[in-house]
Amino acid sequence: MFPDAQIPGGPLEEKWDRHGFELKLVNPANKRKFEIIVVGTGLAGASASASLAELGYRVKTFCIQDSPRRAHSIAAQGGINAAKNYPNDGDSIRRLFYDTVKGGDFRAREANVYRLAQVSNHIIDQCVAQGVPFAREYGGMLANRSFGGAQVSRTFYARGQTGQQLLLGAYSALMRQAALGRVTLFPRREMLELVLAGGRARGIVARNLITGELETHAAHAVLLATGGYGNVFFLSTNAMACNVTAAYRAYRKGAFFANPCFTQIHPTCIPVHGTYQSKLTLMSESLRNDGRVWVPAKPGDRRPPHQIPEAERDYFLERKYPSFGNLVPRDVASRNAKEQCDMGKGVGETGLAVYLDFEDAIRRDGRSAIEKKYGNLFQMYEKITAQNPYETPMMIYPAVHYTMGGLWVDYNLMSTVPGLFVLGEANFSDHGANRLGASALMQGLADGYFVAPYTVGGYLAGTPLESVSTDHPDFREAKAEAAARTGRLLGVRGKRTVDDFHRELGSILWEYCGMSRNNAGLAKAREMIRELRARFWEDVTVPGTADDLNQSLERAGRVADFLEFGELMVQDALARQESCGCHLNEAYQTEENEARRDDQNFCHVAAWEFAGTPDKDPVFHKEPLVFENVKLSQRSYK
C-alpha cells in the first residue's frame, strides 16, 4: 500500500490555505522544547534553518563546507521565477503553475506545483526585504526578463549571480539566528547515517571532517536539504562535494527514492578538455538565441573551422528542426549534439564538442550588439578556453546539470520515514521529468521559507514524541555502522584511486543512462555497475586514517554510495517504458525524436524502497498522478 501523499481536498487554489489552517500549531512557549536538525545550507537548508529558528525552535544546522555560504546554490546564474506579473504581460499564479507542470512533461503533482507558484511571490518580497540587490529599472522598480523560452517575463535576477545573492540573503538570516543562539552551526560535517528511533527520524550520525570523529545528534525532526545527485556522472556542473550520501543513507533506512532516472542535461557547457577534467562549467543557454550550432558534414574532418566552407558544414539543428532551429528545448539540443559526436563529427581535441558560431550574428548585428548581450559570457569562455569567441566559434557540449528525482515526499515534504523531511533539489516533488530554467531557486526557497516552517510544526504538534538521547541504542548502532563502513573503506588497500572508480562509473552512466537510453544498454549498464562495485570493494585505495582530515576517505564514502545509487537510477530508467521530459527511451519517440509519453501506463511517480541489500531488487511503488486542472498534451515544436 502506497503511503498517502496527504494532498488536501478542495479546489486547487484553496488547498494550501486550507491545509495551513488544518495543520496543528505548536504552542509558542513549547517551540523551544523542540530540536530540529537541518542538513545542508543551500537555499532550502539555510532558509528553513533561519525560518524555523525565528519561530522559536532550536535548530542544529550541518554543512559539508567550511561555511554555510558556500553551498552550491551559490553557482546558479540565470534567475528566479515568480508570478508577480510586474511587466503586465499576462502572467499569473495559474500560468506559472501550468508552465511548470507542462515543462515537467506532466510527471509532477498538481497540488505541489500550484503551491510553489503561489508562494513564489512571497519569496521575492522576502529577498528584497533582506537586501538582495536584484536588478532594477531606471525608475527604481524590479527588472524582469524572459528566460528559457518562457512567453512572459517573470524572472528576477542579480546580474549572472542570482543564486549567490539569494543564498547570501538566506545565509545572512541564518547568521542572525546563529548570533541569537537559536541555531547551532556544525560546519565541515558530513552526515553518514540517519538515526531512527521508534520508527521515526530522530537524529543523525555526522563525521567531523577535521577530526574524523563520528558525532551523534538527536532531534525531534530531521530535514534533509542536501541537493541533487548529478555527480553520480562524475562530470557535471555540480560542485565537487555534491553527493547522494545523505539521501541514499535515508533511502537505506526506509525513505522511498522517487524517479531517480530523471536527470537534466544542459546543452551549452564548456566541453571536456581532457581525462583529468574535474568538473564542467555551464554557459547560459541564452547564447543559442544568436549562435548557430554546427559540425563538419564529413566525419573525421579535422580542419580548423574557418577552413571548412559553408557547403561542408552541417547546421544539424536547423536542418532537422527547421521551425525551431537552434532554439529547440534543452533535451533535444543535448541529444542531437551527442548523436553528431557519436557519428565522428565532433570537433575540438577530444571530438566531444560542437560549434556554436556567432559569425553570422556579428555580421548581421555588429560586434558591439553581440558584446552588449553576451560580453560577460564571452569573457568567461575566453578565460577558461583561451579562445576568442568573437573570432572563432565557441565549442560546447552537454553536461549533467540538475536532478529532478529525489527522495519521495508527501504534500508536507515528509518522506516515507516519519519525521524525515526533504527540501529543495533533494526531493522529487515539483519539476516532474524536466525542470524549467529559473525554477530551482524558486523551489528551494519555497520549501525552506514557506512550506517546511508550517508542515514541520504540524508534524511536531500532532505527534507524540518521547524524549530520545544519543545514548539510545539506535544511535550507538548507527554510529557503529558508520564506523564499520569507514573502516572497510580504509581496509581494502587496493591499487586504484577513488576518482578512478568514480570516473568509470560516470562514463557508464553517461553512455547508457544519459541523454538517450535503450533497454539493452540499460541492462548492460546494470551489470557493469554491479561488477564495478564489486571491484571497488576489492581494489580501491584510500590513503590516510579515519581520525584526521582525509579528503580521499570523504570521496570514497560518497563514491561507494554512488555505486549503489547508480544501479537504482538504471533500474528506474528500465522500469519506465516510456519517454518523458529528460528521460528518452529510444523505443518511445515521436517522428520528430520528441519524447513519447505513455499516460495510460506511466502517469505515475516511481518510488523505490530499499530491499535490505543493494544486490536485491528494490521494491517498486507507484503513486498515480491525477490531473484535474490541466489537460495532458504532447510537447511539439513544429
Place this chain on the structure above:
Amino acid sequence: MSGTLTLTLKVWRQKGPEAKGKLATYTAADISPDMSFLEMLDVVNERLTVEGKEPIAFDHDCREGICGMCGAVVNGRAHGPEKGTTLCQLHMRHFSDGDTIVVEPWRARAFREIKDLVVDRSALDRIIQAGGYVSVNTGGVPDANTVPIPAGTAEEAMDAAACIGCGACVASCPNASAMLFTAAKVSHLALLPQGRPEAARRALAMVSRMDELGFGGCTNERECEAECPKEISITHIARLNREYLKAGFFSPERKP
C-alpha cells in the same frame, strides 16, 4: 594546445594545527596548459595516492569561481598571478614549462591552520554574525516593489555584494585585516534602504567583532583590492569608514 608542462611544486605540508609545517617538493609532470590550477593539484594527488603517500589537502568546491572555498598563496600572491581570478579559475597556460611554483596556505592570525593548504576561516562568519544582515523575519514583509531603488544604487550595492568570502583580502594584507570583507557587507547594506535602519549598529558591531577576532587594522595598503578575485573596490572601505565615524559621533548605538 601546445605540449604539456613539467613543473616543480613547493607545497606547504602541515599535519595539523599544532604540527610543524614545511615546504615539500613535488614534480608535476604532463600538465596540460588547459588544466586549472586545482586540476593540476588533482593530478599530483592522484600520483601521490597511487604511490601510497598522503595527498595534499586543499579546500575547493564549485570550481567556477563563485563559492569562495578555494584559495592559496601562489608564488606570493593570493589566488596566483592572474587579476580577478580565483585559484580554481587560474589555468596552467599562465605558467611556463620548468617553472617552480610555491604554494602556501592563507596566513593570518585570525585564520587557524588546519592541515596543508586548509585553514579555518570561520572568523569571517563571525563577523557576519555581528550584524551582516537585515533583521527581518520570514513573512510579513511589504511587496517587493514598494520601495523604489535607483538602478545605479542597486548596481553599486551589487558590486559590494559580489564578495565571495574567500579571505584573499586578509591573506594579502600586511596587517591581515578583514577590512575589505567587512566593508563589502557594510557597504552593500548601507546603500540600500532596507539596510539603513541598522546601518550604524552594523558598522560599529562588525568592526568591533573584526578587531576582537584578531584581524589587523587597515592602513591603506590596497593589497586587498589588487588581489580580490571579484575586484571589489576599496571605495567600499571608504564607505565603511564614513558609516563607522557617523555612527561613532551621532548614533545612539555609539560606545560610551
